[in-house]
Amino acid sequence: RKEVEQDPGPFNVPEGATVAFNCTYSNSASQSFFWYRQDCRKEPKLLMSVYSSGNEDGRFTAQLNRASQYISLLIRDSKLSDSATYLCVVNSASGDDKIIFGKGTRLHILP
């Protein structure tokens, strides 16, 4: 099993729809999790951290499921400007002390 896995997509979603994607991780000792957004030919930027209790920021909701070892990102009322690649980041911070980025999920919001 890969250390961090994401569905590469692309997800083609009509504007206004809700879309969700997951990221699975293999190291059960992983301690911190993030979602980054990367626009075409740009650098990644932090979208949101993922807390054990889940967290919401406007139209975006992030969840952590430790039992099944995945994190999720839900985008409601999607906008054209949400089109980007979404990278999950898993930080073990113990043992092998690794920071691992997923390869990303491409999202296209269609007008």
Place this chain on the structure above:
Amino acid sequence: DAGVIQSPRHEVTEMGQEVTLRCKPISGHNSLFWYRQTMMRGLELLIYFNNNVPIDDSGMPEDRFSAKMPNASFSTLKIQPSEPRDSAVYFCASSLQREGEQFFGPGTRLTVL
């Protein structure tokens, strides 16, 4: 606030040449990371520094790659000699602490012919 600064933004060189990439982290940040991004392999962590000290260089692909951080405001990533398979976008990122939000520079797009 200038953010993380990288130079050059683009580099085209011939196989066998030495390449030096430069990074200025955000002032006050203690951790600095070098990444390489390709379509095939995604974003890979090459090395990271904490308080100017290299902590984990296990991601450095081979001895042709080396990184230094002589002070808190400057780091270099050197490839010598360069090969076509080194072609990628190289990002530098910094953070207040290792586990925190990372701020990325705009990247250096390297093409080795």
